[in-house]
Amino acid sequence: QVQLQESGPGLVQPSETLSLTCTVSGVSIRSSSSYWGWIRQPPGKGLEWIGHFFYSGNTYSNPSLKSRFTTSVDTSENQFSLKLTSVAAADTAVYFCARRDVVRGIFTHWGQGALVTVSS
């Protein structure tokens, strides 16, 4: 059973870097059938795709966030991470990590979400 769990600071200072980690269980992060991705949802608003990537390369990201979004993978811990630089209040959101099926192209498994507030 594939499961994902986000972790990281719940409060980030404006202009700092937001960092979150997603721990995956039930499937290897090296799976050839999986992309790994991030989606966010500001309080009371809709979903925004941030980006997704294959563990060995090829990152795809929302053009509106591309310059601030980076990803990394820790295969030994079966984890992947998000870094979003130069954050502002508008980056306050629930951040979801998710698995995107390579063949079908859709996000099939999601974490429960982690609220990150940008505030001084």
Added chain:
Amino acid sequence: DIQMTQSPSTLSASVGDRVTITCRASQSIGNWLAWYQQKPGKAPKLLIYKASSLESGVPSRFSGSGSGTDFTLTISSLQPDDFATYFCQLYNDNLGTFGQGTKVEVK
């Protein structure tokens, strides 16, 4: 950028009603469209992919149709568990744009 526009934003309905939600793409996306259901405080749940394919385990009262720019999610007979917010998502190639959502509320 391709924009995804859902309508209506809010829909009031009763148990047993037939419910239809529309999603329109700003340019043709083939059938690369998914529908998700989200309940408060929860992650979205995949209902439909490739515009009309029902995800395993999803009740058959949910159906999707459309191609190109216009897509529809239909709930044939609304059940109490179906009151939620629904999102469409474009997922072709390297994209993942969501619609703004449609909240289905109790009439």
